[in-house]
Amino acid sequence: MEQRLANTWQMTVNERKFIEMALAADLRVDDRGPFDYRPCTITFGRHVFLSPPFHSSLIYLCAGGSSEVQLGETRVMSYVTSQLVQPYRDRPNEGTLSIFTEFSPMADPAFEAGRPGEFAIELGRIVDRGLRESGAVDMESLCVVVGKLVWSIRVDLHILDNGGNLIDAANIAALASLLTFRRPECTLGGDDNHELIIHDIEDREPLPLIIHHLPVAVTFAVFGEGNIMVIDPSYKEESVMGGRMTITMNSNGDICAVQKAGIGISSSVIIRCLEICAVKAAEITSKINHAMESFNDGRSIQYPNFHPVDVAIQDNLPDVIMDKKQIENLIGHLAALPLDALDRNSNKSGAVVVGTNTRAKFENNQARDGVPFYSPSNWDPYPRKLCSRLARSSLKLSGLPEDVEEDKVNTTQSVTVECGLEHTKGASSSRALETPSEYTTVEATSQYIKAPKTLKDAVKIQNRKMRK
Amino acid sequence: MAPMEVDRADGRTSNQLRPLSCTRNVLHRAHGSARWSQGDTIVLAAVFGPKAGTKKEENPEKASIEVIWKPKTGLIGKVEKEYEMILKRTLQSVCLLTIHPNTTTSVIVQVVGDDGALLPCAINASCAALADAGIPLKYLAVAICCGLTGSRSVILDPTKIEEKKILAFAYLVFPNSPISVLPKGSLTEDSEPIEAGIITSVTHGAMPVVDYFNCLDRGYAACAKISEFLRRSMESQAPSDLTKTT
Numbered sequence: 001m002e003q004r005l006a007n008t009w010q011m012t013v014n015e016r017k018f019i020e021m022a023l024a025a026d027l028r029v030d031d032r033g034p035f036d037y038r039p040c041t042i043t044f045g046r047h048v049f050l051s052p053p054f055h056s057s058l059i060y061l062c063a064g065g066s067s068e069v070q071l072g073e074t075r076v077m078s079y080v081t082s083q084l085v086q087p088y089r090d091r092p093n094e095g096t097l098s099i100f101t102e103f104s105p106m107a108d109p110a111f112e113a114g115r116p117g118e119f120a121i122e123l124g125r126i127v128d129r130g131l132r133e134s135g136a137v138d139m140e141s142l143c144v145v146v147g148k149l150v151w152s153i154r155v156d157l158h159i160l161d162n163g164g165n166l167i168d169a170a171n172i173a174a175l176a177s178l179l180t181f182r183r184p185e186c187t188l189g190g191d192d193n194h195e196l197i198i199h200d201i202e203d204r205e206p207l208p209l210i211i212h213h214l215p216v217a218v219t220f221a222v223f224g225e226g227n228i229m230v231i232d233p234s235y236k237e238e239s240v241m242g243g244r245m246t247i248t249m250n251s252n253g254d255i256c257a258v259q260k261a262g263i264g265i266s267s268s269v270i271i272r273c274l275e276i277c278a279v280k281a282a283e284i285t286s287k288i289n290h291a292m293e294s295f296n297d298g299r300s301i302q303y304p305n306f307h308p309v310d311v312a313i314q315d316n317l318p319d320v321i322m323d324k325k326q327i328e329n330l331i332g333h334l335a336a337l338p339l340d341a342l343d344r345n346s347n348k349s350g351a352v353v354v355g356t357n358t359r360a361k362f363e364n365n366q367a368r369d370g371v372p373f374y375s376p377s378n379w380d381p382y383p384r385k386l387c388s389r390l391a392r393s394s395l396k397l398s399g400l401p402e403d404v405e406e407d408k409v410n411t412t413q414s415v416t417v418e419c420g421l422e423h424t425k426g427a428s429s430s431r432a433l434e435t436p437s438e439y440t441t442v443e444a445t446s447q448y449i450k451a452p453k454t455l456k457d458a459v460k461i462q463n464r465k466m467r468k
Numbered sequence: 469m470a471p472m473e474v475d476r477a478d479g480r481t482s483n484q485l486r487p488l489s490c491t492r493n494v495l496h497r498a499h500g501s502a503r504w505s506q507g508d509t510i511v512l513a514a515v516f517g518p519k520a521g522t523k524k525e526e527n528p529e530k531a532s533i534e535v536i537w538k539p540k541t542g543l544i545g546k547v548e549k550e551y552e553m554i555l556k557r558t559l560q561s562v563c564l565l566t567i568h569p570n571t572t573t574s575v576i577v578q579v580v581g582d583d584g585a586l587l588p589c590a591i592n593a594s595c596a597a598l599a600d601a602g603i604p605l606k607y608l609a610v611a612i613c614c615g616l617t618g619s620r621s622v623i624l625d626p627t628k629i630e631e632k633k634i635l636a637f638a639y640l641v642f643p644n645s646p647i648s649v650l651p652k653g654s655l656t657e658d659s660e661p662i663e664a665g666i667i668t669s670v671t672h673g674a675m676p677v678v679d680y681f682n683c684l685d686r687g688y689a690a691c692a693k694i695s696e697f698l699r700r701s702m703e704s705q706a707p708s709d710l711t712k713t714t
Contacts (some may be wrong), residue, residue, distance in 0.1 A: 047582065066580075066581075073496040073497075075495065077578075077580065079540055079541055081541050102538065104536075104538050104576060104578060105516070105536055105574065105576050106495065106497075106498055106501070106512075106514030106516075106538075106576035106578060107497060108497055109497075109516050109519075113536045113576075154541065156540070156541045158538065158578060160495065160512065160514075160578065161495045161496055161498070162497055163496055163497070193521055229672075361605060399618075426699075
C-alpha cells in the first residue's frame with residue numbers, strides 16, 4: 001500500500017503557495033482568465049456495422065455514437081450502445097439510459113483498475129442527473145412494445161487522460177456521442193401485427209435519439225476563503241482548491257443539476273456563478289452544435305445513398321489501400337508535417353477541429369426516397385406519447401424549423417472546416433469510393449421474433465428465424 | 469502451390485494490409501503512450517513505470533510487467549484476461565528485465581475501435597508506447613494477423629467480417645529487423661536471421677501444418693514491412709521529445 005502511495009504524484013508546498021498567491025492576484029498559472037475554458041476539441045469515431053448473421057446472441061447490439069473530447073490536457077472518450085430489454089415494472093412505456101464511467105489507470109497513476117473510487121461514482125452521477133433526470137433524452141420514444149420491449153441505451157465514458165475538470169469533458173463527450181448515435185428501426189408487422197421486425201441497417205435508415213435540450217456542465221473551483229472562483233480548473237489547480245461546484249445548465253437558462261462540495265460559498269457568489277454559467281453553457285452548446293453540423297454534413301456528402309458507417313474524422317487515417325510505395329509516401333508526409341499537427345494540441349485557437357475538408361450544402365442531406373435526412377434541426381423537440389409507427393410518420397411531417405437551442409447555425413450556408421493535416425485532403429475524395437464497397441457483400445436480412453413468449457425470452461431471445 | 473487471388477470485401481488483394489497509422493506521445497499524464505490503427509481497428513496504449521515493488525507472485529530479481537486491458541464497452545471477462553496474459557508474455561520477452569529489478573511497469577491498453585486483428589494491433593501499440601516511455605527493450609515486437617481461407621490461400625490483416633468467414637487465422641509476432649553496424653549474418657541463431665524468430669503465435673481454428681508454414685512466411689514478410697514503417701515513424705517523431713512540455 002505504501003508503495004502505491006509512493007508512486008503517486010504529490011503537490012509540493014512551493015507549487016501550492018505559488019498557485020494560491022497567483023490566484024489572489026487574479027492570475028492563473030496557464031495564463032488564462034479566471035472564466036476562460038481551455039481549448040476544446042470534439043472528434044467522432046468510426047464504426048463498423050455488422051449485419052445480423054454475425055451476431056451470436058439475439059440481443060441486438062447497434063454500434064455507433066462514439067466521440068472523443070480533448071479539453072486542454074484532459075481527454076475523455078464516450079461510446080454509446082443500445083439493446084432491447086424488458087422495461088422496469090413501474091415504467092412500462094419508457095426506455096432506459098445508463099451511464100458507466102471507467103476511470104482508466106492510463107489517465108492517472110492514482111486510479112486503480114477494478115472498483116470505481118468515490119470520484120468516479122460522483123462523476124457518473126452528475127452526468128446521469130444532467131442527462132437523464134432532466135429529461136434531455138426522450139425515453140418514451142424508445143418504447144417498442146409497452147411492458148415487454150424497450151431500448152436500453154448505455155453510455156460508457158472512458159477517462160483517458162486526467163488533466164483536470166473531468167466532469168465537464170465527460171459531459172460534453174456523452175452529449176456528442178448521444179447526438180451522433182443511431183439505433184436500428186423496429187416496427188410491428190408480420191401477419192397479425194404481433195411480430196417484431198428489427199430492420200437491418202441496409203433496409204431502413206437507423207434513427208437518431210430524440211434529444212430535447214443539451215445540458216452542459218460547468219465546473220467552478222473555489223479558492224481562498226470562498227471568494228475566489230475559477231472555471232475549468234487544471235489538474236494542479238484541482239489539487240490546491242478548497243472546494244468545487246458544478247452547475248449543469250442548458251442554453252435556455254434552465255438549471256438541470258447542481259453539485260457542490262468543499263468550503264462554504266456565500267449566496268451572492270453563487271448567483272454570480274449562475275450568471276457566468278449561463279454564458280458558458282451557451283458557448284459550449286454552440287461548439288457542440290457546430291461539431292455536429294460538420295459531422296453530419298460530412299456524413300451525407302460522402303454517403304449520398306446513406307451508408308451506415310459514420311465518417312472517420314480522425315486526423316491520421318488516410319483511407320486508401322496502401323502498398324509499400326504508398327506507405328513510404330505516407331511516412332514522408334508525416335515526417336514533413338509540423339509536429340503540432342499530429343494529434344494533441346493540434347488546435348490552440350479553441351475552435352472545433354474536424355479532419356475533413358468537405359464543403360457541404362443542406363440540399364445534399366436529402367436521402368433516397370425523398371425521406372428527409374434526420375439532422376438535428378429536423379427533430380421534433382416535443383413529441384407526444386406515440387406508438388413507434390406513428391412516431392416515425394410524425395417525425396416526417398413535423399420537420400420543425402426552429403431548434404431548442406438559441407443559436408442555430410444556418411445550415412444552408414456551405415460549411416468549411418479546418419483541416420488539421422494537409423495530406424488527408426487528397427485521401428478524403430477516395431474515401432467515398434472505397435468504403436461503400438465494403439458493404440456490397442453484406443446481405444440484407446431482418447429478424448422476426450414471435451410474441452407472445454415467456455418473460456425470459458423477452459429479455460434474452462434464444463432462437464430467431466432469419467429470412468432473406 | 470500457386471497463390472490464388474482472393475476476392476476481399478474492401479478490394480484489397482490477399483497481401484495488402486490496411487492503412488497503418490502510429491502516433492506516439494498522445495497522453496500527458498502517462499509516461500509513454502501510443503495510438504496505433506490498422507484500418508478501423510484502433511488501440512490506445514499507455515505505459516507507466518517503472519514503479520517500485522513487484523506483486524507477490526512475481527520474481528523480484530527481474531522487472532515485472534503488468535497489463536490492463538480495457539474493452540470498449542462492458543465488463544472485463546475471460547477474453548480480456550486472455551489478451552492480458554498473451555500481451556504480458558510477449559512484452560516480457562521484448563523488454564530487458566534485468567536492468568531494473570524489483571519494479572513494475574504498467575501497460576494499459578484501451579480499445580478504441582475493433583474491426584478484426586485486435587490483438588496484433590494492441591501488441592504494436594504497446595511496443596510503440598514502451599519505446600515512447602523509454603523502457604529499455606531488446607527489440608520491438610511487430611505483430612500481424614494471417615488468415616487462411618477455405619481455398620487454402622493466406623490473406624493478411626483480415627477485417628472482422630473476414631475473420632468470421634475464414635477457416636482459421638493466426639496472430640504472429642516477430643521481432644523487428646535490426647539495423648546494426650555488424651556485418652550482415654553475424655546476428656544469427658543457427659544460420660537464421662534474428663528477425664525470423666517467432667515471439668508469439670496464437671492460432672484460432674484448425675489449419676494444416678503446410679498452411680501454417682505458409683502463414684509464417686507471409687507474416688514474416690509483412691512484418692518486415694511493418695517494422696520499416698514503425699522505425700520510420702519513430703525516427704520522424706523523435707525531435708518532438710525536445711519540445712515536450714511537462
